[in-house]
Structures are given as structure tokens and as C-alpha cells.
Amino acid sequence: MKYTTAAEAVRLIQSHSSVYIQGSTSIPETLVRAMADRAGELTDVKVYSAFAVGAFDAPYCQPENRESFLVNSLFVANNIRRWLAEGYGQTIPAFLGEIPAMFRDGTLPVDVALLNLSCPNEEGYCSFGVSADLAVSAAECAPTLIGQINKAMPFSYGDAVIHISKLAAAVEVDDPLVEVPTAVPTEVERRIGNYIAEMIPDGATLQIGVGGIPNAVLAALKDHKHLGLHTEAMTDGVLPLIESGVIDNSLKSVMPGISVASLALGSRRLYDYMDYCKELVMKDVAWTNDPFRIRQNPKVMAINSAVEVDLTGQVCADSVGTRIISGVGGQHDFMYGGALSEGGRTFIAIPSTTPKGASKIKALLTPGAGVVTTRHMVQNIVTEYGVAQLRGRNLAERARALIDIAHPSVREELEREAAERFGYSFLRLKH
Known part of the structure; x- marks a missing residue:
């Protein structure tokens, strides 16, 4: 895999396509910012976001980008909650466990998946780390996968692995994952x-x-x-x-x-x-x-x-x-x-x-x-x-x-x- 810049990688996203953004505490922020920077070049890009804890407000969901990105939330996360409340996006009611079937049967078509991945192991496999959830099915269904290879992402086993050869583009980053403080019970x-x-x-x-x-x-x-x-x-x-x-x-x-x-x-x-x-x-x-x-x-x-x-x-x-x-x-x-x-x-x-x-x-x-x-x-x-x-x-x-x-x-x-x-x-x- 030859690494490229985030700006170059997201040029694979086309107008009128649909993009899945990985969630949990692993939103691929570098790729998301680069995608949002292309707002002036894109029209009607449908964005699927799911359960996530974001470090920043989602730039694609903001009012000035309303004609570029059509936000369809599969779980209203903190980084988009305010914008959805103001009408700059909508939520799709669904049990989280049933959404992968919607990707797989085409009810929710996915053209591009933006992923936050671990560094590859000796066999060339990267891990989705903290976010298997919807990322596994989205990566399975999207013909174009763009990954940020993140030194901060743990390598976890199970369904959450993908060979680096499956990526259409990859960007090297060292972005700390969002940390959720342990709540001390009252x-x-x-x-x-x-x-x-x-x-x-x-x-x-x-x-x-x-x-x-x-x-x-x-x-x-x-x-x-x-x-x-x-x-x-x-x-x-x-x-x-x-x-x-x-x-x-x-x-x-x-x-x-x-x-x-x-x-x-x-x-x-x-x-x-x-x-x-x-x-x-x-x-x-x-x-x-x-x-x-x-x-x-x-x-x-x-x-x-x-x-x-x-x-x-x-x-x-x-x-x-x-x-x-x-x-x-x-x-x-x-x-x-x-x-x-x-x-x-x-x-x-x-x-x-x-x-x-x-x-x-x-x-x-x-x-x-x-x-x-x-x-x-x-x-x-x-x-x-x-x-x-x-x-x-x-x-x-x-x-x-x-x-x-x-x-x-x-x-x-x-x-x-x-x-x-x-x-x-x-x-x-x-x-």
C-alpha cells in the first residue's frame, strides 16, 4: 500500500454517492475534515453516521454544507446532535443490530467507507480496533474503502480485521482516540x-x-x-x-x-x-x-x-x-x-x-x-x-x-x- 494525503484520498468521493463514517471513539477525523473541505466541489453526498463519541462537531453537518452533505444518522451522536435538532440532517430509526442487513441488502447503499484502522500486522491485516459494530458490514459492502492507518488504534481480533490490500487509499496518522472518562457513581x-x-x-x-x-x-x-x-x-x-x-x-x-x-x-x-x-x-x-x-x-x-x-x-x-x-x-x-x-x-x-x-x-x-x-x-x-x-x-x-x-x-x-x-x-x- 502506498500512503497518500487525506486531501488526495477523499477525492475518491463523488457527488451523489453515499459515505459511511466509522463510529465509536474512532471517527476518522482526518478523513472527515478532508471530505468537508471538498464541500464546494460536492453535491448531495449522503452521509451515514452511527453511534460515536466525537472530539469535534462534525463539519459536514454544519449549515453552510447543507447542499453538499445529506446527513442520515443511524444513531444521534454528540458531534451532530445540535445540527440535527436544527434540521440540518435526519435520523433513520432502526435497531443497531439490523442496520448491517440494510447495508447488505441495498436498503442503505454504501459507496465509500471511511475507516480508522490499526497499523497492519505482519500478514498485512489491519484492525477496526474499538469499532466493529457497523464498520464490518459497511466495509464489506462499500466498493471504495479509505483508511487512516492510526498508530493509536489497538489491534483487536474477531470480525474487525481487514487486509490492507482492500483499501483504495490509505493515510498515515497518529490521532489519539477519544477517551470517555469513567463515570464515578453518585x-x-x-x-x-x-x-x-x-x-x-x-x-x-x-x-x-x-x-x-x-x-x-x-x-x-x-x-x-x-x-x-x-x-x-x-x-x-x-x-x-x-x-x-x-x-x-x-x-x-x-x-x-x-x-x-x-x-x-x-x-x-x-x-x-x-x-x-x-x-x-x-x-x-x-x-x-x-x-x-x-x-x-x-x-x-x-x-x-x-x-x-x-x-x-x-x-x-x-x-x-x-x-x-x-x-x-x-x-x-x-x-x-x-x-x-x-x-x-x-x-x-x-x-x-x-x-x-x-x-x-x-x-x-x-x-x-x-x-x-x-x-x-x-x-x-x-x-x-x-x-x-x-x-x-x-x-x-x-x-x-x-x-x-x-x-x-x-x-x-x-x-x-x-x-x-x-x-x-x-x-x-x-x-
């Missing part, structure tokens, strides 16, 4: 984490997300045994459990002995751990998030978060009213797969209130709020006030359980709303 988050950890048995397989509550759960699992990891996102929080042997993957049915993830986001310590680590594989998100593969593992514990929950158990996790702030991701996939798993349990973990003091448990969802996990699928809602076990309960019983874990300041109001909605079937229920 007292509220620790209480939520402890409630969940008490319900996780030894030998369980974990799917766990990002933030203070997941870290609180992980910290509370230090005395557990023989846990497994099969997750969408891998974070720093799992490292102490792997290093201490609590996560040994010995009882998993799918890839026993191996930690499985589709993307990673964390500190340099996590990225260094991943580099040439044979006890970890990074897989296509269509593989990790397949509910029928997830269910094959024993005692799957799926732990996810939400923006708000209504009294029947409907979960909004991707919007504040009509404003889309993220995406469905793998919540549905793991909630479903976890529910089907033998001995599996699923959790929606939320503080009872927002940072501004508004209740996250509401009589009705905010108008325009999207339902990510339906009332038919939810099992356990957890706040700092306890666990509402909803599985098998009728709507009035669900309302009673959710009010009991809501913030005390809103319980009386929620009682009135529930009584009006469910009548005697709610009133007859005692605390």
Missing part, C-alpha cells in the same frame, strides 16, 4: 447499582451499558463468580472484574472463555488492554445483538437506561419529547434476548428524577416521546427507591409498583393519575 447511582447487583446470580452473562449506574453495578459485583461478558459496548468498568477473574466467561454457551463486544469506549487503559488481546473478540453488531444468539447464553442480565418511563412500563430512551437525542442502539435486542435466556433478567435503571428535579416516572410519556422498549417487554424498573418488578403484572399493579419507586415528591400526584386511569382495580391495591 450515591443515588450506587444505590441503584446495589439493587441490581443483588439480583445478578453467579454464572450470569452480562450486557451492560455506559455511565455511572453501569459502573456502580460492576463495582458491586466484585464478590461474584464465573460471570461472562457478551455486550454491545465495552467500557473500563469491566476491567477490574476481568483482571480479578470475576469475569472468566467459563459458563457462557456462546464463545466460552472469551469476552465478546461490538464496540468499546473508555480510557487509554482500556484501549491498551484490547491491543492484541486474544481473550477478547470484536464482532459485527448484527452478530452480537442477535436476540436468538443472546438467548443461548445462560442467565443473561441486560442492564439499560431510559429518559423516562410511564405508569404502564413504556420506556422512552432516545428522545426528549420530539427531539431525538440518541438512538435505539441495542436496548431492544438485549431486552428481548435477555428475556428469552434461561434464567435471564432485564433491567431499566434510572434515577427517580432528572438533574433538574423532574420525575423520570410519569403518568404519561411526554408528547412526542418515542417508545424504545414496549410495556410488553419490560421486566424490572430500578430507581434509588427500589425495584418495580413488572413481569406478569397487570397495568394497575404496574402503576402501583412504579409509584412506590418514584420520587416521594411526585407520588401523590401519580396516585391521583393512576386512580383516574385505572379506577377501582388500582384503588384496591395496598402499599
Whole structure:
């Protein structure tokens, strides 16, 4: 492979084509900036972006480039959220695990994939490093692959490898990956984490997300045994459990002995751990998030978060009213797969209130709020006030359980709303 400049490499992008940009903490920023610099030469380039943590606002999404780049977000990331809220792009609703099939069957055609890759190994293979997720399928489908070969990218095993000969152009960079600070759990988050950890048995397989509550759960699992990891996102929080042997993957049915993830986001310590680590594989998100593969593992514990929950158990996790702030991701996939798993349990973990003091448990969802996990699928809602076990309960019983874990300041109001909605079937229920 002969290396070239970023400006020369992105000349392979043509007007009216479609471009996939790799995500996670590995947006190929050098290539993205070079592409944006060509805005005056390009028209109607459709851009697919996915779950990502960007170091900068996405230049292609800014108002002055609105005729050059048509942004179709597959998950509203921080680097484009503001511009999409102002109408300079749109989001495509889809389960993250189903998007690879849309690339493969042509529903979402991909002409060019911009990739952030590790340095090649002795056989000439580069790794997608921290971002297998959609990058595997996009690279498989796009006829033109442009890579920035990045000294900062770890080499990870699994689906996330590609031979350098597959690249139409390559640029050498040494760009640090975005680091996501490990969230230190608050007292509220620790209480939520402890409630969940008490319900996780030894030998369980974990799917766990990002933030203070997941870290609180992980910290509370230090005395557990023989846990497994099969997750969408891998974070720093799992490292102490792997290093201490609590996560040994010995009882998993799918890839026993191996930690499985589709993307990673964390500190340099996590990225260094991943580099040439044979006890970890990074897989296509269509593989990790397949509910029928997830269910094959024993005692799957799926732990996810939400923006708000209504009294029947409907979960909004991707919007504040009509404003889309993220995406469905793998919540549905793991909630479903976890529910089907033998001995599996699923959790929606939320503080009872927002940072501004508004209740996250509401009589009705905010108008325009999207339902990510339906009332038919939810099992356990957890706040700092306890666990509402909803599985098998009728709507009035669900309302009673959710009010009991809501913030005390809103319980009386929620009682009135529930009584009006469910009548005697709610009133007859005692605390």
C-alpha cells in the first residue's frame, strides 16, 4: 500500500454517492475534515453516521454544507446532535443490530467507507480496533474503502480485521482516540447499582451499558463468580472484574472463555488492554445483538437506561419529547434476548428524577416521546427507591409498583393519575 494525503484520498468521493463514517471513539477525523473541505466541489453526498463519541462537531453537518452533505444518522451522536435538532440532517430509526442487513441488502447503499484502522500486522491485516459494530458490514459492502492507518488504534481480533490490500487509499496518522472518562457513581447511582447487583446470580452473562449506574453495578459485583461478558459496548468498568477473574466467561454457551463486544469506549487503559488481546473478540453488531444468539447464553442480565418511563412500563430512551437525542442502539435486542435466556433478567435503571428535579416516572410519556422498549417487554424498573418488578403484572399493579419507586415528591400526584386511569382495580391495591 502506498500512503497518500487525506486531501488526495477523499477525492475518491463523488457527488451523489453515499459515505459511511466509522463510529465509536474512532471517527476518522482526518478523513472527515478532508471530505468537508471538498464541500464546494460536492453535491448531495449522503452521509451515514452511527453511534460515536466525537472530539469535534462534525463539519459536514454544519449549515453552510447543507447542499453538499445529506446527513442520515443511524444513531444521534454528540458531534451532530445540535445540527440535527436544527434540521440540518435526519435520523433513520432502526435497531443497531439490523442496520448491517440494510447495508447488505441495498436498503442503505454504501459507496465509500471511511475507516480508522490499526497499523497492519505482519500478514498485512489491519484492525477496526474499538469499532466493529457497523464498520464490518459497511466495509464489506462499500466498493471504495479509505483508511487512516492510526498508530493509536489497538489491534483487536474477531470480525474487525481487514487486509490492507482492500483499501483504495490509505493515510498515515497518529490521532489519539477519544477517551470517555469513567463515570464515578453518585450515591443515588450506587444505590441503584446495589439493587441490581443483588439480583445478578453467579454464572450470569452480562450486557451492560455506559455511565455511572453501569459502573456502580460492576463495582458491586466484585464478590461474584464465573460471570461472562457478551455486550454491545465495552467500557473500563469491566476491567477490574476481568483482571480479578470475576469475569472468566467459563459458563457462557456462546464463545466460552472469551469476552465478546461490538464496540468499546473508555480510557487509554482500556484501549491498551484490547491491543492484541486474544481473550477478547470484536464482532459485527448484527452478530452480537442477535436476540436468538443472546438467548443461548445462560442467565443473561441486560442492564439499560431510559429518559423516562410511564405508569404502564413504556420506556422512552432516545428522545426528549420530539427531539431525538440518541438512538435505539441495542436496548431492544438485549431486552428481548435477555428475556428469552434461561434464567435471564432485564433491567431499566434510572434515577427517580432528572438533574433538574423532574420525575423520570410519569403518568404519561411526554408528547412526542418515542417508545424504545414496549410495556410488553419490560421486566424490572430500578430507581434509588427500589425495584418495580413488572413481569406478569397487570397495568394497575404496574402503576402501583412504579409509584412506590418514584420520587416521594411526585407520588401523590401519580396516585391521583393512576386512580383516574385505572379506577377501582388500582384503588384496591395496598402499599
